[in-house]
Amino acid sequence: MIKIAPSILSADYVNLERDIKKAAGADYLHVDVMDGVFVPNITVGIPMVQAIRRCSGLFLDVHLMVHKPVRYVEDFARAGANLLSVHLEADHPSAIAQALKLMGECGVKKAVALRPITKAEAVLPYIGELDMVLVMTVEPGFGGQAFMEGQLDTIRQVRSIIEKYNPACELEVDGGINTRTAPLAVGAGANVLVAGSAVYGAEDIPGAIQALRG
Ligand code: DX5
Ligand code: ZN
Numbered sequence: 552m553i554k555i556a557p558s559i560l561s562a563d564y565v566n567l568e569r570d571i572k573k574a575a576g577a578d579y580l581h582v583d584v585m586d587g588v589f590v591p592n593i594t595v596g597i598p599m600v601q602a603i604r605r606c607s608g609l610f611l612d613v614h615l616m617v618h619k620p621v622r623y624v625e626d627f628a629r630a631g632a633n634l635l636s637v638h639l640e641a642d643h644p645s646a647i648a649q650a651l652k653l654m655g656e657c658g659v660k661k662a663v664a665l666r667p668i669t670k671a672e673a674v675l676p677y678i679g680e681l682d683m684v685l686v687m688t689v690e691p692g693f694g695g696q697a698f699m700e701g702q703l704d705t706i707r708q709v710r711s712i713i714e715k716y717n718p719a720c721e722l723e724v725d726g727g728i729n730t731r732t733a734p735l736a737v738g739a740g741a742n743v744l745v746a747g748s749a750v751y752g753a754e755d756i757p758g759a760i761q762a763l764r765g
Contacts, residue, residue: 553743553765555746559583559751560583562751567603577750578609583694588617612634613627618642620641620642621653624657636685647663665685665687667688667689667705672712678716681717681720685723686706686725688702688728699727704739722742724736730762730763744763
């Protein structure tokens with residue numbers, strides 16, 4: 552089954568509770584945390600995840616676009632995240648392994664994220680313990696960018712690694728997902744679709760979520 556994860560990056564932050572409730576028919580709620588270092592943009596942090604947790608029962612999929620994310624794993628877990636994804640480019644492999652270990656100790660699901668430049672094989676050292684791999688289909692940092700079709704190869708390669716080593720692991724794609732690109736990503740092996748502008752740019756948010764399911 553395809554899961555939809557609306558990204559609140561494109562929601563109306565003044566009316567965030569209202570916009571989160573409009574996404575109640577989704578599977579996950581995707582929260583983009585950006586630090587202005589790992590990516591050029593700055594978004595939300597730990598108190599916002601706490602606030603979202605108080606107003607929604609949805610599974611919180613927290614995408615850490617943060618330099619040296621191991622420093623914040625416990626804080627985001629305590630704030631109410633259900634899953635954390637850390638970028639493989641954000642620290643040395645030993646620190647990424649440490650971040651995943653901490654996630655396990657904190658009882659949150661574990662994911663690694665790949666920028667478009669990162670090869671699928673980079674997940675191999677971690678694949679056995681992951682709950683999800685996140686393949687970026689835009690350069691992380693901003694909503695509303697165009698889907699990078701060249702990433703379909705990476706999605707296919709990650710899917711074959713997952714099938715071989717950890718079939719229960721989910722494969723999420725993030726960036727430029729809409730009703731045209733969603734079937735391409737699913738065809739390449741994705742089963743979780745993040746969508747910011749395609750959901751929150753729509754008049755009918757529940758309808759937009761349903762349309763992405765295909
Ligand atoms: C971008 C973020 C995405 C973003 C996607 O760096 O990771 O989650 O919200 O937005 P759209 O769906 O508009 O490309
Ligand atoms: Zn994201």
